[in-house]
Amino acid sequence: MNFRTGPATKAEIAAIAELEQAAFGEPCYPVFLFRQAYDLWPELLWCVRDDNQVLAYLLAAPMLHRPKVLNIMSVAVAPTQQGKGLGQLLVSSFCQSQQENFELFWLTVDPKNSSAQRLYQRLGFTIARYEEDYYHAGEPRLVMELDLTHKSE
Numbered sequence: 001m002n003f004r005t006g007p008a009t010k011a012e013i014a015a016i017a018e019l020e021q022a023a024f025g026e027p028c029y030p031v032f033l034f035r036q037a038y039d040l041w042p043e044l045l046w047c048v049r050d051d052n053q054v055l056a057y058l059l060a061a062p063m064l065h066r067p068k069v070l071n072i073m074s075v076a077v078a079p080t081q082q083g084k085g086l087g088q089l090l091v092s093s094f095c096q097s098q099q100e101n102f103e104l105f106w107l108t109v110d111p112k113n114s115s116a117q118r119l120y121q122r123l124g125f126t127i128a129r130y131e132e133d134y135y136h137a138g139e140p141r142l143v144m145e146l147d148l149t150h151k152s153e
């Protein structure tokens with residue numbers, strides 16, 4: 001199968017929102033968030049697609065007060081396409097595309113989501129800390145980071 005990676009096109013936004021819903025269920029990001037992200041950070045809304053459809057997407061945003069840090073807000077592979085290496089292709093191709101612009105990639109993950117944690121660890125992310133009640137009471141998150149300044153040491 002021939003996969004193409006790269007920034008989302010405007011025509012792909014509806015498919016990204018559908019994929020988000022299928023991957024996470026509720027609550028999930030609504031379509032208007034993707035539409036606004038497309039205007040704000042067009043290079044940071046990233047897709048893997050085949051000839052027919054979007055198979056996976058990632059959304060990131062810069063941090064105003066930490067200009068060398070990129071916050072990966074969401075990573076999702078279509079449920080029917082999981083376990084085939086697309087998550088790895090998605091995150092690695094995206095990080096590669098932004099490695100000249102940022103020194104540190106930052107994300108949070110559900111401590112119970114071991115598949116996602118293993119994916120990030122394979123790509124060099126490490127666990128920076130555990131935050132109790134990250135979203136609200138009883139919703140902890142692991143903060144994971146990929147620090148590119150350590151790579152060349």
Ligand SMILES: CC(C)(COP(=O)(O)OP(=O)(O)OC[C@H]1O[C@@H](n2cnc3c(N)ncnc32)[C@H](O)[C@@H]1OP(=O)(O)O)[C@@H](O)C(=O)NCCC(=O)NCCS
Nearest residue numbers: 023075076077082083084085086087088108109115116118
């Ligand atoms: C977490 C998520 C992004 C991972 O994406 P994915 O495409 O399934 O990831 P990969 O295929 O690269 O890796 C998943 C597993 O499949 C295995 N795999 C990869 N290619 C494979 C292949 N060709 N044959 C068999 N197994 C394979 C990997 O080794 C990995 O195994 P592990 O979980 O035991 O470590 C995806 O499951 C998802 O979207 N989940 C719902 C949303 C979510 O949780 N997002 C992350 C929020 S932080």
